[in-house]
Amino acid sequence: xxxxxxxxxxxxxxxxxxxxxxxxxxxxxxxxxxxxxxxxxxxxxxxxxxxxxxxxxxxxxxxxxxxxxxxxxxxxxxxxxxxxxxxxxxxxxxxxxxxxxxxxxxxxxxxxxxxxxxxxxxxxxxxxxxxxxxxxxxxxxxxxxxxxxxxxxxxxxxxxxxxxxxxxxxxxxxxxxxxxxxxxxxxxxxxxxxxxxxxxxxxxxxxxxxxxxxxxxxxxxxxxxxxxxxxxxxxxxxxxxxxxxxxxxxxxxxxxxxxxxxxxxxxxxxxxxxxxxxxxxxxxxxxxxxxxxxxxxxxxxxxxxxxxxxxx
Numbered sequence: 001x002x003x004x005x006x007x008x009x010x011x012x013x014x015x016x017x018x019x020x021x022x023x024x025x026x027x028x029x030x031x032x033x034x035x036x037x038x039x040x041x042x043x044x045x046x047x048x049x050x051x052x053x054x055x056x057x058x059x060x061x062x063x064x065x066x067x068x069x070x071x072x073x074x075x076x077x078x079x080x081x082x083x084x085x086x087x088x089x090x091x092x093x094x095x096x097x098x099x100x101x102x103x104x105x106x107x108x109x110x111x112x113x114x115x116x117x118x119x120x121x122x123x124x125x126x127x128x129x130x131x132x133x134x135x136x137x138x139x140x141x142x143x144x145x146x147x148x149x150x151x152x153x154x155x156x157x158x159x160x161x162x163x164x165x166x167x168x169x170x171x172x173x174x175x176x177x178x179x180x181x182x183x184x185x186x187x188x189x190x191x192x193x194x195x196x197x198x199x200x201x202x203x204x205x206x207x208x209x210x211x212x213x214x215x216x217x218x219x220x221x222x223x224x225x226x227x228x229x230x231x232x233x234x235x236x237x238x239x240x241x242x243x244x245x246x247x248x249x250x251x252x253x254x255x256x257x258x259x260x261x262x263x264x265x266x267x268x269x270x271x272x273x274x275x276x277x278x279x280x281x282x283x284x285x286x287x288x289x290x291x292x293x294x295x296x297x298x299x300x301x302x303x304x305x306x307x308x309x310x311x312x
Contacts, residue, residue, distance in 0.1 A: 002139070002210050002308075004177035004251040006284050007222065007259040007301055008052040009118070009121045009180060010041075011159055012109075014265065016124040017098035020084050028268055029099030035288075037267040038108045042277050046112060050286040053298040054109045055120035055159030055180075057305050058147035064097050066150075073122070073143050079131060085123065094291025098125050106151065107266070111177040116297035119155045119176070128164035137167045142173050157219065157298040171216045178217030178302035180261070200226050203242040207251035207258050213309040217302045223247070225277065229269040237276055244280045252292045 011017070015029050040229075045052060054145075057072075068075075074092070088100055108113050121127060122143035146153055157173060158179040165182045181198075199205065208220035226232055226240050244260075251258045252274040260280065267273045287293045296304065 002255050002304075004207070004248075004255055004287075005210070005257050006248075006288070006295045006299065007257065007291055007298060008045075008050065009159060009222070009259070009298060010052060010054045011120055011261065011263045012038075012054050012056040012060065012105060013120055013124050013161075013263065014057070014060045014102055014105075015264065016060055016089070016266075017161075018211070019124055022077065027154065029265060030096050031102045031104070034099065034265060035101055035104050035108065035270050037264050038105045038111075041264055041267060041277070042112055042115075042273060044107055044274065044281060045115075046240040048155065048278075048281045050285060050295055051112070051114035051116070051297055053116040053157065053159075054120050055118040055157075055282070056106060056148075056160075056296075057120045057124050058122040060101065061103050061151055062101045062147060063103055064101060066147075067092065067101060073146075074199070077136070079125070084125065088123075088225075094237075101102055103151075106153075114297075116156070116299045117153045118157045118159055118298060119148065119149075119174075120159045121161050122147065122162045126161050126164045128166040130166075132166075134167060134170070137170065137303055141170070145174055154159075154177045157302060163221070168216055176216060177306070178211070178219045178296065178298060181218045181221040182261075183221035183223070194222055195231065199223070200232070200243065201239060203239060203246055205250075207245050207246050207254065207256040209256055211301070211305050213255075213305055217266050217305050219298050219301060220257045220259045222257075222261050225260050225262040225266075225280070227262070227266040228276065229266070230275050233271050237272060240276060241279055241283075245283055248283055248293070252287060258286050258293070 122140050125140050127137055148167055155175060156177050158176050163182040211217050226235055246257050
């Protein structure tokens with residue numbers, strides 16, 4: 001019987017997460033601030049002996065020199081009749097790379113050999129069939145593969161940009177065993193954000209069922225760690241803690257999955273974000289130490305599903 005399992009995944013993107021959006025708050029994404037956030041996250045995880053999956057945007061891991069040697073990878077794309085890379089290309093022309101290219105974040109994560117480096121695409125391009133065609137998908141993924149291989153990283157799982165899932169039948173050619181599911185199942189961004197916010201008050205939130213054996217494996221979507229910024233700051237820490245305590249308790253009772261996901265850059269602006277993060281990891285660590293749950297990366301979780309169904 002499968003045991004309760006905890007997975008934590010991070011969307012590592014810097015400014016790429018809003019490449020097609022307003023850059024009004026881009027000053028927040030200095031490389032120094034990002035590096036400090038990644039270091040502090042890694043230190044807390046090391047303290048509680050918890051490993052995680054860090055899904056990197058390929059372009060985010062590049063150096064400026066690598067950019068100038070590979071400018072052909074950054075040809076403009078028209079998405080929904082708008083130039084997708086416009087804000088980056090303007091900054092690049094003005095030699096502004098802060099928050100766009102920060103390979104040190106990858107080095108910080110890789111220093112902990114227990115963590116998994118996953119893919120979050122090459123340029124944070126939404127990979128849904130409703131937005132792009134197959135050729136564009138393959139081009140984006142081949143760019144990702146080229147850059148990650150140049151970093152000596154073998155990718156095994158994918159975190160879809162904005163959780164927009166698509167072209168799953170093509171993933172195996174890139175060595176990808178599984179991907180994090182879309183919790184909102186294609187709903188509009190506004191509906192998804194509203195639903196996510198309202199769910200923060202559900203202190204009786206249940207854990208999720210284990211994945212079925214299939215290719216690729218749909219990793220349970222998990223729940224977003226409340227980003228304590230703007231209106232989300234008003235949600236009491238005690239409510240969020242109670243919610244995660246019950247998710248863990250439910251997973252243990254039903255041998256199911258707890259999947260927490262977040263963005264490292266949320267820790268730059270989130271009030272008491274590190275304190276909240278550490279309290280949740282402490283709950284998970286104590287349950288692990290009592291042999292009540294396993295802690296896995298996304299790749300390890302996929303392998304566990306595959307091994308269960310291997311015929312010897």
